[in-house]
Amino acid sequence: MEEAIQLMNSKGYEKCDILVWIKLNDDKTLYNNIGYYLRHIAEFCIIFRKKGQFKQLKQRTVLHFHSNILIEKAKKSCQKPESFYKLVEDLVPDHKYLDVFARECNQRDKWFSVGDQSIQMPPELRQ
16 A cells, blocks of 8 residues: 555646445444455555645535445445545546556546556546
8 A cells, every 4th residue: 555655646646535345245233354364354445646636625524424434235346436536526526536556347437447457548537
């Protein structure tokens, strides 16, 4: 995670926050996935913004409507929850979005999706 933050800082971005997605099974028990040392039941999503931009982000977050934790059912092993995309789009509406480590099941309008199994750039982001 530290390397990702350093890389994005070097590209002119800064970390806004870290979102934790706690995965559930269909029966709402914790989803157990195999990690390197421990079982993984959560994924971390780092939210970045371009340095010096998005003044409306501060205005939209001053009331703290959104939590940094999503508790959602795991669909496919690669599929992020719809609430993740909605949260990001609510924070900074009408902007360009980047989904790193995306797979084909994560492709969506308004998002540039990059991952080991997916590269998608919507036409409006090609400008």
